[in-house]
Amino acid sequence: MKKLINNPKDFAKETIEGIIAAHPESLKLVNGSWHCVIRSDAGTKPGKVAIATGGGSGHLPVFLGYVGQGLADGVSVGNVFASPSAEAMHEVDKAINNGAGVLHLYGRYGGDIMNFGMASDLDEIENIKVTEVLVSDDVASAQKGNENKRRGVAGMLFAYKAAGAAAEKMLPLEEVTRIAQKTVDNTRTMGVALTSCTVPEVGTPTFAIADDEMEIGMGIHGEPGITRTKLQPIDKIVEKLTDKILTDLPFASDDTVAVIVNGLGATPKEELYIAYRKLKQILSSKNIKIHRKYIGEYATSLEMAGMSISILKLDEELLPLIDAKCYSPFFEQSR
Amino acid sequence: MKKLINNPKDFAKETIEGIIAAHPESLKLVNGSWHCVIRSDAGTKPGKVAIATGGGSGHLPVFLGYVGQGLADGVSVGNVFASPSAEAMHEVDKAINNGAGVLHLYGRYGGDIMNFGMASDLDEIENIKVTEVLVSDDVASAQKGNENKRRGVAGMLFAYKAAGAAAEKMLPLEEVTRIAQKTVDNTRTMGVALTSCTVPEVGTPTFAIADDEMEIGMGIHGEPGITRTKLQPIDKIVEKLTDKILTDLPFASDDTVAVIVNGLGATPKEELYIAYRKLKQILSSKNIKIHRKYIGEYATSLEMAGMSISILKLDEELLPLIDAKCYSPFFEQSR
């Protein structure tokens, strides 16, 4: 294992310590616990719906990087690829609640679902109104018709963006929740992995993959994908991914979309742009208009090599929410 | 070689095609050549000094990512780790010149120096005033006293930032040049590499390094560093790098600085924050104040794993220039 770390056990904790040391004007801890990170101005905007997210470490900028203005208000942080506790989630909820209720917005993963469920129970005891939306954009993780079994991956960015902008507009909890759910319903993602990542405490790669192989649809913790084949030219890969995405929703001619070309960790930005080049050609040929694009690392798996493509179908309601300005130390949109 | 690419020969060209497809509102080509990329509004601000940069591909966001408002005006783009031609540089200079002259601001590398030299000759024939500043922040690349033999690495960001802001303030060429040089003189960088990158056209790793080794001071093209040792905990590595940097300038108590913790490509952001955590502890203990920090990928070597630390000593002149807003599709500073 070749990593720039100290004791593997301290990986997640020291990451948060570094982040808080770097961005004290934007982020702070609840009760000094590294498991609970909130906006430095959280809980100070009466009437604004608060958005809580959370999940395992190792995916930066997911999840913590989407805590900021026009985004989420707080995050509970687990160890690498492991859910944070219900208690941490509950502490975050208490700290960010502005009296208008809390939306739990997170990716569909077993452990997270259970803990957010327990946290909701704890919230209710203290009369905090809670709703939840599970991001589930990964087309590869369940067949069409089983959308509600799909995992959440890079498309999370869209959900944070739209829900965060809606909350900033002072919409009520039901509306923010509806918009988050609608954004999730309109988002599809497909990815490809070239190499495994290594969980620091484990010390060995999560899975084995040959030097000339790739796996389409692999999950961001190394969950098995759809097919493992010989590595192909990126144009061919983008064709495959895009085809799956477009037929699943389905997207149609004259649609306006936002796209993410997301690097999983080790893939150079150059390659992401080569992928975008092809994606744009395909969408243009189908008369689908790219209104906004995000090309970079938006949801990672430590040092995994690979990438994913996400497409969000926009309408008059979602478009201005995606366009809205936002700021976090990890994700800034000023135009 | 595991890369998301098409024909390795087309790597640099297709990268640029993707970038231009993605960001037509910010960037455009000169005469349709992928070797020449300029701000879409280049050459339209009479009296503003134009800043030209350039170099080999494979380092995004260096160099192209620093073309934008408050940054550089144009870039000549070579193949992977290879200089662009003097002709490309000259075409860029012609296109971005606002009549106030052009500053060639680039990293100290043999091929680039010769080509920018030839480009200056060509510029002179057409009466374009040219100055040049060579970024040379890499402490590892030459002993103290030989600062003018050092290579340019991540510290480039500071030079673009300060010179770009100075040009935006409509300072004359001599002043912009002086500020760029002063910024370079006040910047020091040290890096560590854990793995090699692979040049697409070559297809095999540039250098070999054992699974438990690291190399301190390795260059961003795989140039030999200072020492190769067993991999150490990141806190120890940061101590070593910071020590070299601080004694070289030297930095002193009460200094105010800006820092970059830069990932070379494959290193996760989590690790960069663990490094920042230690860097902050060290600087605090020496009473050096971090005024601004950049933590992420600012100068890469394809998929190399590793990182570098850069420190810039600020004064009343440089501080507001580093703080100035800027925008490129790759580098946005709105606060």
Next chain:
Amino acid sequence: METINKNTLKKIFESILSSMSDAKEELIALDGSMGDGDLGLTMCNGFKAICDEFDNITDDDLGKLLMKLGMKMNSTVPSTMGTLISTCILKAGSKAKGKTSLDLDDLSDMAQAAVDGVMQRGNSKVGDKTMLDALYPAANALKNAAVKNKDMFSAQQDAYKATCLGAENTKNLKSVHGRAAYYSEKSIGRRDPGAVAVMYIFRGIAAVFNK
């Protein structure tokens, strides 16, 4: 010993911890083959945290005590099984509220509440190849024992045997939850790690009681 007081409860958790420690490597291997291999660690760490915390809790109300221990376990090991076992402890605790000693009827109610809690929290049912397939038979065994007025020793032996059978039977089932679900068909023929962990929990409980 036909009732359980605070002192017995402490012995029970210590006995579970020791049972789990013995099974650690087996659980790691089981979970490793279809999941992420953390199960042996999370179970040991979770019950260790409970044992360490036990004496810090001054409540004599066993319900409150269990609630606090459940929360402790969850914040220590918020993995799937960690969360489900802490759910079991919390739900069991809610049935024990106000009591300072527990008899077999109480235990039967508490086990049933744990089963319901897991089904709700995990959105799962018996036959899904999960820890429920060991927990549900154990709750049933306790209920039957209570109805038949069996003594505590026999009741706990019945419960443990039920988990053994239940865990063994998961071999024939197909995983539909958690990481193992990604292997679906391939999971047939192997025991579910969570069910095996439940078996070792009941082995630990049973060991506290003698004839």
Next chain:
Amino acid sequence: METINKNTLKKIFESILSSMSDAKEELIALDGSMGDGDLGLTMCNGFKAICDEFDNITDDDLGKLLMKLGMKMNSTVPSTMGTLISTCILKAGSKAKGKTSLDLDDLSDMAQAAVDGVMQRGNSKVGDKTMLDALYPAANALKNAAVKNKDMFSAQQDAYKATCLGAENTKNLKSVHGRAAYYSEKSIGRRDPGAVAVMYIFRGIAAVFNK
């Protein structure tokens, strides 16, 4: 053939290309051991581009012709040697401006201009273990031949032999420029790849002329 016209110039570049193609693997290996191994490719691609471009250029002025060919080479292979060789061609071209035929005196002037151009562009001097250590002796040989009124064939033989000796002598020198400089002391004992490339250029030139 005591003067060189446009037609001869074309033959010269074609002959250099063929000489370079024969040496390709040797140059790749030489540059690979202390540099990035691109030298064989860049030299072949560069001279290939010149040969391909040659007929597209209508100028009869050999100076203008050489300037255009030099630019072509630079934009095709802007590597260190590509840029230095194109600098040589550009500088040589500046001395040939206005001429449609070149005699030995012209060639001597042009070679000297090329040497000066490389020293300025590369900020280097004879003895630095670079291509200059082959180019400079060649320029000298041409000057001596011109002074002694030698014929073109002998002059080019002298120049080629001078590059052979010069390239061989680089073995004793220590690299201070380019990638090889990172190996400094270790570079002693090996020939400089750029100097060897210059030798093959002059081998190509010499092959065009016969007694």
